[in-house]
Each structure stands twice: as C-alpha cells, then as structure tokens.
Amino acid sequence: MENIIEVKNLVKKFGDFTAVDDISFDVKKGEIFAFLGPNGAGKSTTIKILTTLLRPTSGTITLAGHNPTKDPEEVRRSFGIVFQDPSLDDELTAKENMDFHGILYNVPSKLRKERTEELMKFVELWDRRNSLVKEFSGGMKRRLEIARGLLHHPKVIFLDEPTLGLDPQTRNHMWSYLQELNKKEGVTVFFTTHYMEEAARIAQRIAIIDHGKIIAAGSAEELIKQTGTASLEDAFLKLTGNVIRDEESSATDRLRTRRQAWGNKKH
Amino acid sequence: MKTIYIMWLRELKRYFRSKSRMIGSLGQPLLFLLALGYGLGSVFQAAGQGNYFQFLVPGIVGMSIIFTAIFSGIQLIWDRQFGFLKETLVAPVSRLNIMIGRTLGGATVATIQGIVVFILAMLFGFRPDNWFLVPVAIVFMLLVALLFTALGTGIASLLEDMQGFQLIMNFLVMPLFFLSGALFPLSGLPTILADLTIIDPLSYGIDSFRALLVNTTHFGLGVDFTVLVIVTAVFLVVGSYLFSKIEV
Numbered sequence: 001m002e003n004i005i006e007v008k009n010l011v012k013k014f015g016d017f018t019a020v021d022d023i024s025f026d027v028k029k030g031e032i033f034a035f036l037g038p039n040g041a042g043k044s045t046t047i048k049i050l051t052t053l054l055r056p057t058s059g060t061i062t063l064a065g066h067n068p069t070k071d072p073e074e075v076r077r078s079f080g081i082v083f084q085d086p087s088l089d090d091e092l093t094a095k096e097n098m099d100f101h102g103i104l105y106n107v108p109s110k111l112r113k114e115r116t117e118e119l120m121k122f123v124e125l126w127d128r129r130n131s132l133v134k135e136f137s138g139g140m141k142r143r144l145e146i147a148r149g150l151l152h153h154p155k156v157i158f159l160d161e162p163t164l165g166l167d168p169q170t171r172n173h174m175w176s177y178l179q180e181l182n183k184k185e186g187v188t189v190f191f192t193t194h195y196m197e198e199a200a201r202i203a204q205r206i207a208i209i210d211h212g213k214i215i216a217a218g219s220a221e222e223l224i225k226q227t228g229t230a231s232l233e234d235a236f237l238k239l240t241g242n243v244i245r246d247e248e249s250s251a252t253d254r255l256r257t258r259r260q261a262w263g264n265k266k267h
Numbered sequence: 268m269k270t271i272y273i274m275w276l277r278e279l280k281r282y283f284r285s286k287s288r289m290i291g292s293l294g295q296p297l298l299f300l301l302a303l304g305y306g307l308g309s310v311f312q313a314a315g316q317g318n319y320f321q322f323l324v325p326g327i328v329g330m331s332i333i334f335t336a337i338f339s340g341i342q343l344i345w346d347r348q349f350g351f352l353k354e355t356l357v358a359p360v361s362r363l364n365i366m367i368g369r370t371l372g373g374a375t376v377a378t379i380q381g382i383v384v385f386i387l388a389m390l391f392g393f394r395p396d397n398w399f400l401v402p403v404a405i406v407f408m409l410l411v412a413l414l415f416t417a418l419g420t421g422i423a424s425l426l427e428d429m430q431g432f433q434l435i436m437n438f439l440v441m442p443l444f445f446l447s448g449a450l451f452p453l454s455g456l457p458t459i460l461a462d463l464t465i466i467d468p469l470s471y472g473i474d475s476f477r478a479l480l481v482n483t484t485h486f487g488l489g490v491d492f493t494v495l496v497i498v499t500a501v502f503l504v505v506g507s508y509l510f511s512k513i514e515v
Contacts, residue, residue, distance in 0.1 A: 051357050052357065088350070091281045092277065101358075104355065104360055
C-alpha cells in the first residue's frame with residue numbers, strides 16, 4: 001500500500017537539546033497509527049513538524065506527497081489536527097469556534113451547518129452551542145476540540161492525546177466515529193496516547209519513541225511477542241523503562257500558572 | 268477573502284464582548300483630556316497659542332488609537348499562549364491573509380475607539396472646524412490604526428510570552444506618544460526633541476488629525492499622508508514576514 005506519511009532521518013534540535021534524534025518511519029494510507037512514548041520523548045515535536053508548525057533541523061518528510069517545509073500550504077490542506085493543549089478561542093461561542101474552523105478550511109456552508117449540528121450533538125454540546133467557550137469545563141472544551149477537528153474530512157487526522165481527561169463514554173464514542181470515518185472515507189488516523197489498551201485496541205500499527213528515537217514498531221501483537229510480555233502496557237514499560245520523565249515547562253504553562261495566581265482576573 | 272473577513276470579524280466580536288476593555292481603555296484618554304485640557308488651558312492661552320482643549324483633542328484621539336492598535340497587535344501573544352494561534356497557523360490558508368485579517372480587525376477596533384473619544388470630547392465642548400472633513404479624518408484614523416496594529420503584530424510575532432509587554436509599553440508606546448506632539452505644538456522645540464518628533468510616525472498621524480479637525484498643521488496634510496502610507500506599507504510587509512515565520 002501507498003505511504004501517506006514518510007519520515008526519513010528526521011532531527012529536531014532546540015539549542016543543545018535534541019528532541020527528535022534521527023527517526024524514520026512510514027504511515028500507510030488509510031491506516032490507524034499510534035505514536036507512543038513517555039512524556040518528553042519527542043511525540044508532540046514530531047507532530048508539530050509534520051503539521052508545519054515547526055521546521056526540522058534536518059531530514060526529509062512527505063505528507064500526502066508534499067514537503068511540509070517547502071510546500072506548507074499544500075500540506076495544510078491535507079490534514080486536520082486535534083492538539084494536545086487547548087486551541088479554542090475562549091471569547092467566542094462553541095458554535096462560532098466551529099464556524100470559524102469551517103470557514104478557514106473552506107467547508108461549503110450547507111455541509112458546514114449539517115456537520116456542525118451532527119458533531120456538536122455527537123459530543124453533546126449542541127444545547128450549549130451559544131455559550132462562550134470560557135464558561136466550559138475542561139472536558140467540554142476537549143469535546144469541542146474533537147468535534148472541531150472532525151468538521152472537515154482531511155486525508156490525515158492527527159490527534160495528540162485526544163482522550164486525555166475524557167470519560168469512557170465520550171472516548172468510546174469518539175473512537176467509533178473515527179473508525180467509521182477511517183473505513184468509509186479512508187482517512188488516515190495518526191494519534192498519540194498514554195492509554196495503552198486504547199492503542200492496542202484501535203491502532204493497526206504502533207511506533208514507540210523514547211529519548212527522540214524510535215525504539216520499536218509493529219502491531220500490538222508483534223510488540224508483545226517481541227518483548228515476551230503479556231500486554232502492550234508491559235511491553236511499553238519493558239521498552240522504555242520505569243523512570244518517570246520530566247517535561248520542561250513551556251512558556252504557556254508558566255503563563256497559565258500565573259494567570260491562575262491572579263484569580264482569573266481576565267475572565 | 269473569506270479568511271480576511273473571518274479574522275476581522277473575530278477581532279470585532281472579541282472587542283464588543285469585552286465591555287471592561289472598552290470602558291477601561293476610555294479612562295486614560297478621558298483623564299488626559301480633562302486634567303490636561305482644563306489644567307493647562309490658561310497657560311496655553313496666555314502663551315498666545317489659542318484654545319488648548321481644541322488643540323489637545325486630536326492628540327488624545329491619536330493616543331487612544333495608538334494604545335488600542337498596539338494592544339490589538341500584541342494580543343497575538345495571548346493567542347499564542349492560549350493556543351488559538353495554532354488553530355489558525357495549521358489552517359490551509361495563507362498566513363498573509365491571516366495577518367491582514369487580524370490587522371484590519373485590530374485597526375477597525377482602534378478606529379472605533381478613536382471615534383468614541385472624539386464623540387466624548389464633543390460632549391465636553393470640542394467642535395471640529397469643518398464637519399465635512401470629519402469623514403476624511405476617520406480615514407486617516409484608520410490609516411494610523413493600521414500602522415500601529417501592524418507594528419504591534421510584528422513585535423508580537425517575535426515574543427514568546429507577555430514578559431516583554433512592559434518593555435514595549437515603556438520603551439515604545441510611551442515614547443511614541445509623548446514625542447508625537449499629541450500634547451504640545453511641534454514648532455519651536457529644542458533641536459533634539461524636534462528631531463525625535465520627526466522620526467515618530469505618530470507625529471504625522473496627529474498632525475493630520477489637527478489639519479482636518481482644527482485646521483492647524485505642522486508638516487502639511489500631503490506630507491502627513493505620504494509618510495503614513497509609506498510607513499504603514501513597510502510595517503505591513505515586515506509584520507507579515509515576521510508573522511509568516513512564527514513557529515509554535
């Protein structure tokens with residue numbers, strides 16, 4: 001089968017720190033692919049490079065036949081993404097956030113209305129469509145982001161820890177929608193998660209990254225067999241060790257903390 | 268086109284929803300207008316310069332425009348911090364259009380703010396010299412607003428977080444305002460001060476407001492217009508370039 005994502009010898013350095021260290025992998029068209037790794041392993045950095053938000057230090061990438069560094073707009077046309085951290089506009093309503101997305105992605109207005117209603121009902125936010133996002137709880141925001149990410153049907157959808165903080169109902173709901181989309185429209189799904197049983201259940205192929213390097217790849221069964229363990233979780237721990245990782249706090253985290261300390265004065 | 272429109276609309280929605288921001292940003296110009304306008308009025312008159320309040324209003328309109336415009340541009344940092352910027356940066360639309368939409372939105376908001384200050388000043392007795400020139404003055408307000416929103420966006424593209432905000436206020440916005448002749452006439456200044464006012468683009472903005480609203484000008488409206496258009500174009504080009512290079 002044809003590859004929709006091809007990564008060769010990708011390196012990303014931030015100063016002295018090598019976040020992604022010479023990785024290569026492929027994702028096949030129409031595949032559900034899980035990208036696993038401990039915190040700070042380089043997952044999000046890789047996704048940011050694939051989605052044109054960061055430029056690689058070296059290496060070559062193709063996404064749907066285009067190079068994200070040379071041809072970012074063409075690449076942006078072919079994927080959708082649900083980010084790990086929030087990317088909604090708090091001062092707009094839920095529906096306005098959906099409309100905004102639909103217009104940016106040039107979804108025809110009739111289709112946009114239909115899908116907005118369908119998706120917002122699906123994540124059970126339709127009744128709250130006219131509320132400002134800043135009034136939403138963390139879980140509601142997450143659900144809205146997922147609905148928004150699915151509004152246009154891209155060739156590849158990236159989901160960076162999409163199920164973090166979601167209840168099992170919503171999580172299951174979301175995956176069945178994505179699997180359906182994958183089957184019906186052949187959308188390639190590229191996701192990261194910390195829930196190993198989720199990866200084992202959903203993903204057709206898995207790559208495990210640690211310290212910026214891909215240390216294993218294959219189906220869940222293959223990884224389990226390869227490590228001689230009983231479950232993907234055990235396989236993962238065997239491969240990546242038991243040491244707990246620190247992630248450097250980003251400027252965003254620092255600002256969020258400060259904003260909380262001010263007692264949410266702005267809102 | 269749609270991208271520009273939706274980005275513009277977003278800026279306006281955010282502005283009209285944030286009542287505290289609207290009202291808060293009127294406090295400072297009002298204070299300047301009333302305290303200085305009435306406080307220095309008699310001295311100004313005694314120096315043979317005429318009615319200070321009439322002189323001051325175009326300056327304070329300019330002040331509220333530059334503050335709102337730069338602040339709108341700087342809001343980009345908040346969008347970066349709270350993630351929304353990413354949503355726009357991965358969208359399959361040109362970053363130039365995103366930047367233009369944002370800038371037009373911010374500039375529209377700043378112009379509205381300028382008009383509100385103008386109307387408030389009329390409540391306190393300000394009268395434009397020629398009513399027919401008021402719409403032209405509004406066009407110039409929009410031009411000045413565009414210039415400084417583009418500047419704010421350009422600067423914000425280079426900044427990671429709000430740490431630099433105070434720096435920008437104290438070393439950029441305040442000097443631009445105080446050296447623009449918003450508060451004093453530009454003629455008969457000491458050489459260094461005169462030179463500084465000449466390189467301050469806001470000087471030309473406020474001079475154009477004075478030319479159109481109270482019929483006094485230092486540089487002449489033609490010079491004002493040329494300088495404003497050139498500087499705005501340069502800031503837009505540089506701002507777009509910096510914006511297109513943002514990495515999150």
